[in-house]
Amino acid sequence: xxxxxxxxxxxxxxxxxxxxxxxxxxxxxxxxxxxxxxxxxxxxxxxxxxxxxxxxxxxxxxxxxxxxxxxxxxxxxxxxxxxxxxxxxxxxxxxxxxxxxxxxxxxxxxxxxxxxxxxxxxxxxxxxxxxxxxxxxxxxxxxxxxxxxxxxxxxxxxxxxxxxxxxxxxxxxxxxxxxxxxxxxxxxxxxxxxxxxxxxxxxxxxxxxxxxx
Amino acid sequence: xxxxxxxxxxxxxxxxxxxxxxxxxxxxxxxxxxxxxxxxxxxxxxxxxxxxxxxxxxxxxxxxxxxxxxxxxxxxxxxxxxxxxxxxxxxxxxxxxx
Numbered sequence: 001x002x003x004x005x006x007x008x009x010x011x012x013x014x015x016x017x018x019x020x021x022x023x024x025x026x027x028x029x030x031x032x033x034x035x036x037x038x039x040x041x042x043x044x045x046x047x048x049x050x051x052x053x054x055x056x057x058x059x060x061x062x063x064x065x066x067x068x069x070x071x072x073x074x075x076x077x078x079x080x081x082x083x084x085x086x087x088x089x090x091x092x093x094x095x096x097x098x099x100x101x102x103x104x105x106x107x108x109x110x111x112x113x114x115x116x117x118x119x120x121x122x123x124x125x126x127x128x129x130x131x132x133x134x135x136x137x138x139x140x141x142x143x144x145x146x147x148x149x150x151x152x153x154x155x156x157x158x159x160x161x162x163x164x165x166x167x168x169x170x171x172x173x174x175x176x177x178x179x180x181x182x183x184x185x186x187x188x189x190x191x192x193x194x195x196x197x198x199x200x201x202x203x204x205x206x207x208x209x210x211x212x213x
Numbered sequence: 214x215x216x217x218x219x220x221x222x223x224x225x226x227x228x229x230x231x232x233x234x235x236x237x238x239x240x241x242x243x244x245x246x247x248x249x250x251x252x253x254x255x256x257x258x259x260x261x262x263x264x265x266x267x268x269x270x271x272x273x274x275x276x277x278x279x280x281x282x283x284x285x286x287x288x289x290x291x292x293x294x295x296x297x298x299x300x301x302x303x304x305x306x307x308x309x310x311x
Contacts, residue, residue, distance in 0.1 A: 037268075130278070133287065134271035170236060170280050182240040186272050189243065 005050070010063060012089035014082055018070050019063035019090075020047070023054025027208050029098045030061050030090065030114070032105030035083075035128065036145055037135060038185040039068060042102050044192050045184050052201035058208060063090060065108075076146040080107065080125075080154040088112050098208055099163075103185055104128045106160040116211045117163030118204055121171065121183065125158030164207055166200070177203065230306045233280050234298070241272040254299030259292065270295065283308040 005020040031046055033039045050060040064071050065086050067078025087108045091097045099109040099117045106122035123131075129152060135142045167175035168183050179200075184193055239249045242264040259265055265273075274285050285308065294304045 127275075127278075130284075131271065131275045134274055135268060170233070170240075172280065172282055183276070186241045186276050187243050188266075188268050188272070191243075 005047075005062075008061075010086075010090045010093065012066070012086040014066055014085065015073070017064045017066060017086065019061050020050070021059070021061055022050040023059040024057060025059055027098060027212065028059045028061065028094060028096070029053060029100050029204065029208075030063070030087075030094075030109075032087070032099070032101040032108045033062070033068075034103035034105050034123070034185060035068070035107070036104075036132060036142060036147070038103050041185050041187065041190045044190050045197060046102060048192055048194060049197045049200055049204075052197055053204060056201060056205045058205060061090070061094070063087075074146075076148050079148070079151050080158060084108055084110070084112075098204075098211065100204060106163065107155075107158045109163075110159070110161045116207070117161055118207055119160065119163040119165050120200065121167050121185070122160045122163065122165060124160060125155040128158075129155050166203065226310050227302075227306050230281065230309050231302045234277065234302050234305050237273055237276045237280060238298075241276055242269055252298040254297065254302070256298040258297055258301060259295035265295075277305055281305060281309040 005022045008019055008021045009016050010019055029050075031050060033042055033046055046062060050062060053060050063086070065078075065083040066073040067075050067082065073082075091099075091112050091114060095113065097114045099112070099114040100120075101109060101118070101122070102120045104123040104125075106117075106119040107125060107128075109117055132142050132147065132152070141147075165175045166177045166179055167173060169178040169180055170183070171178075179196065181193060181196055184191055184196070235249045235252065238244065238252070239246050242262065244264060259270065270290075274290065277283070278285055283305075289304075294300055
């Protein structure tokens with residue numbers, strides 16, 4: 001299986017957004033990147049991971065949510081409620097879906113009928129807010145994103161759903177598995193980590209196999 | 214041969230926190246482990262390390278919160294705390310080992 005991903009579109013009540021599609025149609029992973037600045041830092045890694053999953057016979061979707069990526073919704077109109085509605089619409093359309101996420105992407109699959117959830121270093125809404133507040137510049141934006149007060153209020157109470165959880169070994173919080181190495185989301189320049197992506201691709205493939213068994 | 218540092222003489226908990234601060238700087242700033250290993254209590258940080266801009270400061274504090282299971286409030290963050298490696302470790306120790 002060679003070549004680049006396909007560009008596809010999905011509809012949700014608020015409009016139409018783009019997404020990348022990898023590999024076969026089934027089984028199908030929906031990968032949710034983190035929100036805001038960590039999105040930029042982890043996207044290359046996520047695409048690498050999706051290519052590796054495709055190589056293992058697992059399909060993947062990497063959607064732009066309303067207000068993120070190539071979406072024409074302005075960032076200051078981006079809300080968690082809208083993104084969750086878009087997530088739900090996509091799952092309803094393409095079910096059955098295996099939900100995979102990195103960091104605050106885990107906030108998006110709450111209450112959605114997916115087969116199962118797999119979270120890399122899930123970040124709760126309150127933790128994300130603390131991070132955003134720190135990143136806020138003197139002009140009030142966060143790394144060029146204007147974040148609405150509504151969005152912050154939503155995030156304050158947002159929590160993640162139960163999932164298979166993987167964390168870096170430097171993180172003392174509970175996890176089903178701990179991973180060696182540096183967290184890819186914490187450096188300003190986007191980094192990639194192919195060996196880690198291979199480990200995660202194997203973990204996800206094994207996890208999917210046990211889910212369908 | 215490792216030079217003897219003051220950190221080696223501190224109680225185990227404080228050494229563990231110091232190791233965590235050092236590893237966090239490596240991971241967030243993208244500097245080498247060797248360079249971070251040379252940091253001593255008086256090594257200047259904010260204002261001296263070009264990698265440590267305000268975004269990187271945010272990243273360091275967030276990572277320290279995660280790794281040490283602490284919460285760092287905005288009003289606790291000032292220039293003094295970030296001035297040297299020693300002052301940052303001291304701050305982290307105070308928060309982590311209370």
